[in-house]
Amino acid sequence: MKQFIDFIPLLLFFVVYKIEPRMVDFAGHSFEFGGIFSATAMLILSSVVVYGILFIKQRKLEKSQWLTLMACLVFGSLTLAFHSVTFLKWKAPVVNWLFALVFAGSHFIGDKPLIKRIMGHALTLPDAVWARLNVAWIGFFLFCGAANLYVAFTYESFWVDFKVFGSLGMTVLFLIAQGIYLSRHLHDTDSAPTNTKSED
Structure with a gap:
């Protein structure tokens, strides 16, 4: 079961990626939803949530889960910061x-x-x-x-x-x-x- 927990953020990433990019208004701000960059943001957010829940529940994360989370934060943040999908690849x-x-x-x-x-x-x-x-x-x-x-x-x-x-x-x-x-x-x-x- 643990092997498939890592795929939850990936599946959410896939769903958002497949949505046709559109502008969405929220709390007085407009942002694009759908496509690779909002999918990357979803990947980062969902990874933090999933592994955060696991950490609270288990009081720890396995080393492989820490590595996966850190890689997601680093490569995902670089992708958004430089607006380049190469980092995520x-x-x-x-x-x-x-x-x-x-x-x-x-x-x-x-x-x-x-x-x-x-x-x-x-x-x-x-x-x-x-x-x-x-x-x-x-x-x-x-x-x-x-x-x-x-x-x-x-x-x-x-x-x-x-x-x-x-x-x-x-x-x-x-x-x-x-x-x-x-x-x-x-x-x-x-x-x-x-x-x-x-x-x-």
Whole structure:
């Protein structure tokens, strides 16, 4: 469920982006609503609200959520300040590649890969499986970053659709593949002998 919370601001961003730009009067001021820049403002606002509610409810945010929020604030603010969508186009690639870097760094920093720190409380797997799973997440984030960058600067008219639904689709497919991979090893674990006494 947590993986899909990040998509709430993206979906709101998509809805506002698809609205035909129009001038709206509010509290004596006129502003444009609809299109990429008001969608960017919605992305920033909804991210602050969503993660703010999570912080109040949980008394904390995960590091990945802090990274996502900070990237949204930085790249979104730059987009609005300079009135250039180029900054926003770099948000998804940079965030994905930072995630890949963090997962890769966990192979060398600490006593276990990051995916084991995240899921180890719920699953018991051999260290080799955890290592392969962590590498799979590195590859996933590298691919997502590259795909977002390529589409953003090659198919600009399709970019926002891909940013929302392409990213969501890739995440769902990867989680399904991960579930299938884990189910094989969980079956092996369940069928293994219960005697775990180590040999002298």
